[in-house]
Amino acid sequence: MDTWQHTTVLLNEAVAALIGDSITRPDPTYVDATFGRGGHSRLLLSKLPPQGRLVAFDKDPEAIAEAARIADPRFSIRHEGFRQLGDLPSASVAGVLLDLGVSSPQIDNPARGFSFRGDGPLDMRMDTTRGQSVADWLATAEAGQIAEVIREYGEERFAVQIAKAVVARRQERGHLSTTAELAQLVAGAVKTREPGQDPATRTFQALRIFINAELEELQQALEATLDILEPQGRLVVISFHSLEDRIVKQFIAANSREVFDRRAPFAPPRAMKLKALDRIKPSPAEVAANPRSRSAIMRVAERTGVAV
Numbered sequence: 016m017d018t019w020q021h022t023t024v025l026l027n028e029a030v031a032a033l034i035g036d037s038i039t040r041p042d043p044t045y046v047d048a049t050f051g052r053g054g055h056s057r058l059l060l061s062k063l064p065p066q067g068r069l070v071a072f073d074k075d076p077e078a079i080a081e082a083a084r085i086a087d088p089r090f091s092i093r094h095e096g097f098r099q100l101g102d103l104p105s106a107s108v109a110g111v112l113l114d115l116g117v118s119s120p121q122i123d124n125p126a127r128g129f130s131f132r133g134d135g136p137l138d139m140r141m142d143t144t145r146g147q148s149v150a151d152w153l154a155t156a157e158a159g160q161i162a163e164v165i166r167e168y169g170e171e172r173f174a175v176q177i178a179k180a181v182v183a184r185r186q187e188r189g190h191l192s193t194t195a196e197l198a199q200l201v202a203g204a205v206k207t208r209e210p211g212q213d214p215a216t217r218t219f220q221a222l223r224i225f226i227n228a229e230l231e232e233l234q235q236a237l238e239a240t241l242d243i244l245e246p247q248g249r250l251v252v253i254s255f256h257s258l259e260d261r262i263v264k265q266f267i268a269a270n271s272r273e274v275f276d277r278r279a280p281f282a283p284p285r286a287m288k289l290k291a292l293d294r295i296k297p298s299p300a301e302v303a304a305n306p307r308s309r310s311a312i313m314r315v316a317e318r319t320g321v322a323v
């Protein structure tokens with residue numbers, strides 16, 4: 016048993032959105048693209064018919080270790096980023112769930128380097144078996160690149176000041192290697208603090224999104240769902256900040272429109288690929304029980320039945 020626990024957000028709502036009232040097909044395949052600690056996967060498995068399948072993905076080796084405890088022949092786990100969703104066969108999937116961002120074990124365990132609370136190595140990789148840590152990247156990145164990442168992914172007003180402080184510190188005392196060192200440096204560079212928010216919040220969010228290529232992977236995974244979902248297949252995405260939610264909202268909107276070809280004004284419009292179904296937020300009771308759910312927004316869409 017893992018020391019670090021994750022409380023699943025919108026557990027019943029997400030599974031209901033994926034499967035509707037009940038599963039009528041004898042052999043559907045579902046995808047949990049963000050296994051985490053398997054909250055959604057386990058509930059989905061409890062509702063899956065004997066010939067059904069659940070394919071899960073996660074980048075994190077600790078999530079993969081947890082998934083290995085599920086001894087169910089209908090279940091399989093892939094240690095891959097969800098940008099690989101497109102490897103699944105076309106029109107083969109009845110529902111895809113993306114519960115984005117980090118799990119509580121990733122945030123709570125200081126050894127993973129995601130949090131400015133508690134000291135640990137400045138890592139922040141979801142997949143600790145490959146790629147560059149935040150410390151490695153900050154050791155060589157130019158001030159302009161650092162400022163751009165912090166501004167774009169953290170929407171931080173003091174991005175330039177923080178980037179300059181990182182470079183100055185590197186020149187004076189060597190590169191940053193711990194979360195506490197970065198948090199302290201940011202606190203010195205951020206002049207006005209938002210009430211109730213640690214000055215390092217935005218910078219840590221930005222570096223995490225960048226080092227894990229979170230938004231690029233999300234965009235690629237969403238595009239892949241258009242291919243792998245079968246007609247009437249469901250797309251369910253839970254996001255936790257506005258940068259993610261904007262991508263999901265725009266993706267659903269862009270694919271829910273009938274497209275007219277201006278060069279062929281009398282031709283029928285190309286059919287839309289998705290139908291937006293729902294936008295759901297956690298209930299006040301869920302937020303009270305699990306404050307980390309407070310920023311969650313779940314969007315649900317259905318693949319249309321028309322071949323395009």
Ligand SMILES: C[S@@+](CC[C@H](N)C(=O)[O-])C[C@H]1O[C@@H](n2cnc3c(N)ncnc32)[C@H](O)[C@@H]1O
Nearest residue numbers: 023049051052053054055073074075096097114
């Ligand atoms: C919010 S947690 C999911 C929690 C899960 N639904 C549960 O109930 O336990 C997000 C998980 O997605 C994983 N993850 C985030 N981005 C990923 C990506 N691009 N590809 C694969 N896994 C990813 C993280 O490692 C983390 O374990």
